Structure formats: C-alpha cells, structure tokens
Amino acid sequence: MVSAIVVLLELEPATEVVDADVGETDIGARVRAVHAAAADPEAPADPLARTLCGLDVDELEPESYTPAGPGAPWYPPEYRSRHCLDCDAALSGV
Numbered sequence: 001m002v003s004a005i006v007v008l009l010e011l012e013p014a015t016e017v018v019d020a021d022v023g024e025t026d027i028g029a030r031v032r033a034v035h036a037a038a039a040d041p042e043a044p045a046d047p048l049a050r051t052l053c054g055l056d057v058d059e060l061e062p063e064s065y066t067p068a069g070p071g072a073p074w075y076p077p078e079y080r081s082r083h084c085l086d087c088d089a090a091l092s093g094v
C-alpha cells in the first residue's frame with residue numbers, strides 16, 4: 001500500500017499549445033497521461049526516481065495535486081480520462 005504519492009503529468013512533446021486569447025501556454029491541453037510516484041520518505045514533496053508504472057520521473061511534470069480525501073481519485077478530476085491505468089492498478093492494490 002502506498003501512503004503518500006506525488007502526481008506527475010506526462011506532456012505531449014509536441015509544440016506548446018498556446019491559447020490565442022490569453023497568450024498563455026495551456027498545459028491542460030498537452031497532458032497525455034497522469035502518473036503517480038511514491039513520495040520520497042526523506043522529502044514527501046518529491047517523488048522517488050520512478051513512477052508506479054516504471055517511468056523516469058525526470059521526464060514528467062510534477063503536479064501539485066493531493067486527493068481531496070479517502071476514496072477520492074488520486075488523479076486530478078479534469079484528467080480522469082487520461083490517468084495511467086498501470087499506476088491506477090498499483091494504487092488500487094490490484
């Protein structure tokens with residue numbers, strides 16, 4: 001059972017999507033998948049070197065999301081359709 005996790009976003013490597021109206025990079029539009037890594041026991045805000053599905057966290061973008069409470073999904077609700085199934089299975093204990 002993983003007690004503390006860090007949520008990480010896998011972004012599209014393609015050109016940044018820029019919202020023409022506000023002129024800002026739209027990170028949400030570039031999210032390919034949402035992964036989770038166990039938190040480093042020495043530094044709870046930092047993930048261990050690899051995600052639960054084995055990806056190198058250096059390739060991923062940390063997301064400052066923490067589940068709302070027991071039973072809440074580990075991934076941000078807006079990325080529900082893109083959460084990593086391998087990470088999900090690891091967290092569900094399947």
Ligand SMILES: [Zn+2]
Nearest residue numbers: 035053084087
């Ligand atoms: Zn994953």
